Amino acid sequence: MRHLLAIDDLERSDVEELMELTDSFLEVSGREIAKVPALRGRTVVSLFYEDSTRTRISFETAAKRLSADTMTFGVSGSSAAKGESLRDTVRTIEAMGIDAVVVRHASAGAPQRVAGWIDAGVVNAGDGRHEHPTQALLDCYTLRRRLGPSLEGLRVAIVGDVANSRVARSDVKALRLLGAQITLVAPPTLLPSSLRGWPAEVAHDLDSVLSDVDVVILLRLQRERQSEALFPSLREYSLRYGMTADRARRLGPDALVMHPGPMNRGVEIDAEVADGARSTITEQVGNGVAVRMAVLYRMLASGGTDV
């Protein structure tokens, strides 16, 4: 694996191998000294053109637990703010001798462009409305930890702002790759204009699917990406699509509730549900570090020559 740009680039066996690798890194993460020397002497740079605290810290924690050196290139205060092009920025960073770049960018396809310009490995940490592959991998991993290694036939509802969500796009592809059945639940205004290429069913009424799903993935309402009013009010959204305590009670007894974070408590999800037994939200964060360790290890530990 030379780069991780999109779930689209992966085969089912790649995802399964990464999941198995993640088991080893979860064990490492649980140690008193959570560090192995696997990537000693390697340098991983976070190149973040969009605000993100949790993803950046998750990647940096992952790199440090593998003993790689890490650097952060944020936009504010850097030369990008002075007008330097992405290409020049990336070339400059590469000239410093780095092994991998973790890229987050507001434009879909930016990590792919970066991968074409440099020899270092590139990980997509979210590009516009396109993909967020490591989030999808950690969601799959979290489900495997909870439910066992096979997700075949698992019924998953992805609820909310699908149109603006790169998490939804990656989740659908990854979960489908592992055999899950996906239903997108959203008002028509929050669904993509075309659902071609989305191997999923669509529903507009959350209440009608509650009793038929094993997992509900709630998406964050991305108000920063919405240029117009797509629903009447937050309260109205929450009434129709929020995971309230009442809705959670109508889920199957073992159904799980996931959220990629950051949460808008009281909008997509009630605090009571977010902190309840069905919620995997905290596990998702912990598993995220282990999954990112697996990705970085796969890219850098074997010279990137295989798979």
Added chain:
Amino acid sequence: MSAPGPVDGPASDDAVFHTRVFDADDLRRAHTRIAHEIVERNHGADNVVLVGLYTRGVAIARRLAASICTFEDADVPVGALDVSFYRDDIALRSVQPVGPTEVPVDVADRTVVLVDDVLFTGRTVRAALDALTELGRPRAVQLAVLIDRGHRELPVRADYVGKNLPTRTAEDVRVRLHETDDSDDVVEIWGPVEEPGRSAGDRSSEGRSSGSRPS
């Protein structure tokens, strides 16, 4: 006892079967003897932890623990150690971890017996020592191997040896265990087709005899 003959295995290139070294009975005798040696040397088994190196080392460690259980009133804990992240060739080839490290007890102040199937260059054991150190500070670390095939590249020595087996570097020592390989228990030497006129004179015998090395 299984019929002699080559076992199936991932043939490295065009390796052919050379000799069978151990059959299932030989293997049982070897680990029974090693089990006794471990208990004798440590004056009992109370403070001993057996830590197998993935994959076959773990199976052998379990056998040793089961064996000790039959003659000593002790339930010896067994762990599994993955050394991948500590290997020195991690940047040179694809090193994939086999499974998560799992050691059920705190190794601090205990005697850890590392268990592996074949001792060759010593690099795996070096990596294992690093991996083990991160779990705690054992009182002592000992090494038990089924086969010592020579060709050490690091100053590593086993405390318990099933059999010292002179080999050529081109040869492959194949340990097959029913727990891990869907095969009868055997140890065999595989290697290149013997060229006429070439003897086994370059075998690394290093003047050792078979059996346990005096410790």
